[in-house]
Amino acid sequence: MDDNNLDEFKKEFDKHLIKFFEEIEMEESLKEALSYSVRSGGKRLRPWFIYNFGKEVRVSDEELIKVGIAIEILHSSSLIHDDLPALDNAHYRRGVLTNHIRFGEHKAILAGDYGFILPLKIVMELNNLKIENKMVLTKYFIEDTLKMFEGEMKDLIFEKEDIEVEIEDILDMYAKKTGAIFGLSFSAPFFMVGENLLGERMHEIGIDFGIAFQIFDDLKDRLKSQEELGKDTRKDINKKTLLNKLNFKEVKIVADNYYEKVIKDLNQKSYSAVVKKLLGIRNILESR
């Protein structure tokens, strides 16, 4: 597989994703609803990290793609529930109708439920992993999924309940809501080969990347219109972001600092090939 850039990776990855849903045995309505959201767009950034770091420790393409599919299903499922009327109440996502608008709320809730558990089934069925390594990977999938829910809950409480939040509270919320799954994506390949200490360190770096990613996202939401982003930006108007505490320029500096820290940490680990690619997609992160 050509891994030189994100677009080419996405094209190749999406073929595997389509094949995955063609082949999997599951109840048809759940498959239709879940695959709709997993397949509709997305940059495949999380699987891209898994693939690139996985190549550094020589995991096979096949296994890396499977774990990539697992993480993309997990991510998409969180978006399905985030978009529900009781949460962000979004009608569009990635330029298409959100899951509950397209299939009805009951199917969106159950498709999300299914999509939180399915990734764990995929991980359990990886055949070429040592049982100890599979166990550690499963443990991180479980714990990062729980952290993501905690981050989402914090996000909703900050938004809906009129409580005073500090910069640290917001960064902690970002670390959980967005960081946990990037932490998982950065570290999964290392756990797959039993490099657990390195995996833990990569997990931390991934969380920092997730925080930068989330702040770039906030900055774009502030700048761009609904049309350009393909989602309902105005729905986030009561969300607590760093922009409630700092001005645009200051927030940009915070994001840059997290991003630079990630680059520095990865260089220290000698993952210069990945750093080069990461620098190459910086414009995508800031304007997606």
Place this chain on the structure above:
Amino acid sequence: MDDNNLDEFKKEFDKHLIKFFEEIEMEESLKEALSYSVRSGGKRLRPWFIYNFGKEVRVSDEELIKVGIAIEILHSSSLIHDDLPALDNAHYRRGVLTNHIRFGEHKAILAGDYGFILPLKIVMELNNLKIENKMVLTKYFIEDTLKMFEGEMKDLIFEKEDIEVEIEDILDMYAKKTGAIFGLSFSAPFFMVGENLLGERMHEIGIDFGIAFQIFDDLKDRLKSQEELGKDTRKDINKKTLLNKLNFKEVKIVADNYYEKVIKDLNQKSYSAVVKKLLGIRNILESR
């Protein structure tokens, strides 16, 4: 622990459940919402099966209670999502307000999400299990949770979409929606000690029990008023149950047959102590 009858078991089990939620570290709003539903009532029938079968293969009380807590959290989480406005739209459950009425829909959705994954964390943290056995138990937790979602989806589709369903479709839906988690409860202790073949057989017997259990539930819903059951029975009015295909007496016979089959199969496996207890709670099943 005295395991002679369900009420005494429940009293003891609930002490452990309260302690579990006191000690667990999780985001406070999620803990409040999830523990509310897990703690509010319930006969603790699923943990009771785990405990009783677990004693047959000499698993420690401590481990059985942990797995029991995991299964009860899983079960309660499915009820939290089932009760949501887009699904069964129930306002009362077990005589108290449903989760979303009490805490708001956004918290109920996230508490349920969290409660589907938390059981897996509990299983992963069982210390006295061989890694191979833990892996098998985790696999069954994952697969039965997915089956439960499939059953719930079928149930909703049967109810909301005007399609013709046969008796077999309804029984298949019951096997998934209710049977899967009883299958898990009957078999978990055997997987914990590596008795996998016996575990698979017990899993099948548990599914049959779940079908009987679900049919008894339908019959009671038909007979009793909301006041007596502590939940909104009329909400189920469009549900497809066996009562759409057979008369009351015929349905009762189907339930009895499944129940008798379970008793016979358990007697064949020489679990006469459990059979005795199971016969002792028959009146509870039919009038809970």
